[in-house]
Amino acid sequence: MVKLVLRKxxxxxxxxxxxxxxxxxxxxxxxxxxxxxxGEMITEDEIIKDGETIRxxxxxxxx
Amino acid sequence: MKCRKCxxxxxxxxxQHHLGLCKDDYLAWLPEQTGRFxxxxxxxxxxxxxxxxxSGGKDSLALWEILHRLGYQADGLYLCLGxxxxxxxxxxxxxxxxxxAAARGLQLHIVNVEAxxxxxxxxxxxxxxxxxxxxxxxxxxxxxxxxNRVARDLGYNVLATGHNLDxxxxxxxxxxxxxxxxxxxxQGPVLPAIPGLxxxxxxxxxxxxxxxxxxxxxxxxxxxxxxxxxALGSTSTYYKEVLNRxxxxxxGVKLRFYLAFLDAHKSGLFARQEDVQPSLxxxxxxxxxxxxxxxxxxxxxxxxVRSSGEAGL
Numbered sequence: 345m346v347k348l349v350l351r352k353x354x355x356x357x358x359x360x361x362x363x364x365x366x367x368x369x370x371x372x373x374x375x376x377x378x379x380x381x382x383g384e385m386i387t388e389d390e391i392i393k394d395g396e397t398i399r400x401x402x403x404x405x406x407x
Numbered sequence: 408m409k410c411r412k413c414x415x416x417x418x419x420x421x422x423q424h425h426l427g428l429c430k431d432d433y434l435a436w437l438p439e440q441t442g443r444f445x446x447x448x449x450x451x452x453x454x455x456x457x458x459x460x461x462s463g464g465k466d467s468l469a470l471w472e473i474l475h476r477l478g479y480q481a482d483g484l485y486l487c488l489g490x491x492x493x494x495x496x497x498x499x500x501x502x503x504x505x506x507x508a509a510a511r512g513l514q515l516h517i518v519n520v521e522a523x524x525x526x527x528x529x530x531x532x533x534x535x536x537x538x539x540x541x542x543x544x545x546x547x548x549x550x551x552x553x554x555n556r557v558a559r560d561l562g563y564n565v566l567a568t569g570h571n572l573d574x575x576x577x578x579x580x581x582x583x584x585x586x587x588x589x590x591x592x593x594q595g596p597v598l599p600a601i602p603g604l605x606x607x608x609x610x611x612x613x614x615x616x617x618x619x620x621x622x623x624x625x626x627x628x629x630x631x632x633x634x635x636x637x638a639l640g641s642t643s644t645y646y647k648e649v650l651n652r653x654x655x656x657x658x659g660v661k662l663r664f665y666l667a668f669l670d671a672h673k674s675g676l677f678a679r680q681e682d683v684q685p686s687l688x689x690x691x692x693x694x695x696x697x698x699x700x701x702x703x704x705x706x707x708x709x710x711x712v713r714s715s716g717e718a719g720l
Contacts (some may be wrong), residue, residue, distance in 0.1 A: 373648075373651050373655050374655065375617060375655055376648070376651055376655050378617060378620050378621050380624075384418065385419065385621060385624065385625060386461045387418065387420045387427060389420070400527060401624065402632075403615070403616050403621075403634075404616055404639075404647050404648070405634050406634060406641040406644035407637065
């Protein structure tokens with residue numbers, strides 16, 4: 345499994361899919377986040393691997 | 408995905424430009440593009456003094472960093488709004504802004520709204536009819552007034568803000584839904600100076616919000632991640648989400664929306680400026696231009712603070 349962390353929310357998805365597919369499963373628009381794997385920014389076509397945690401940085405601010 | 412410039416591993420994909428870039432090429436590309444936009448829209452020259460309105464957020468700190476990198480004379484202005492919201496929002500954003508400026512040896516002006524008006528923004532909002540629901544309109548009023556005052560008092564030619572394309576597209580979307588002709592006429596990368604009001608420019612207006620967050624993260628800029636507590640659930644955030652859903656299905660739609668608007672504006676699709684420009688008079692309190700017959704909105708707000716103090720409120 346792969347863990348996606350966005351602020352206080354955590355999502356678990358199966359490994360082996362693209363990050364874009366994982367975001368879709370979690371109902372997160374790729375346009376609204378930047379994804380970080382082990383300190384490195386990654387693109388949505390990356391395949392997510394078993395056991396890893398992807399940090400999602402929210403990019404939208406209001407006001 | 409590979410970097411289109413060097414063939415290395417891309418860290419960001421920008422479908423609207425059909426462009427993926429690695430970290431190094433992205434960190435070079437974004438400031439280069441910013442420099443192009445500054446020239447394209449004739450925002451300011453190298454001989455001019457620029458005051459950057461910094462909030463401690465990703466966009467304004469990245470803007471200041473980029474202008475400094477490009478060799479412009481850019482100083483910062485931080486307005487302490489006195490917003491706590493349970494997360495020490497103002498004090499933390501001020502700390503990050505001061506840390507940013509000190510690390511780069513940049514000049515930062517700090518204005519405390521409470522010292523200037525006698526009240527913090529949430530207190531001003533409570534005093535004012537404008538703040539019955541949210542303090543955002545009072546906050547906008549105070550920020551616009553104070554940014555302009557400092558620019559004028561300290562002799563800056565230009566006031567630069569970190570508005571990105573998502574900000575601009577959301578405002579445009581809202582003003583289009585209501586056909587707010589006056590606001591539509593005033594929107595653009597540059598708002599020219601008029602007597603008493605500094606020129607306002609938005610050098611980041613063609614970058615997606617996601618691109619600015621990526622730039623700040625890749626450049627190692629420490630910014631305030633938490634949103635202003637009063638902005639949660641705001642209309643502008645809702646419009647941004649709507650536009651991002653469209654962007655996901657139709658990459659580039661946000662950029663085309665904004666650029667097509669600028670083209671339409673330039674070709675005179677909207678009313679001529681003189682048709683809707685209200686007549687402006689100098690405010691007898693502060694001297695800034697106002698369309699009101701007497702005191703401007705900011706000075707009326709200060710009057711309200713004064714009378715509430717006398718009434719013991």
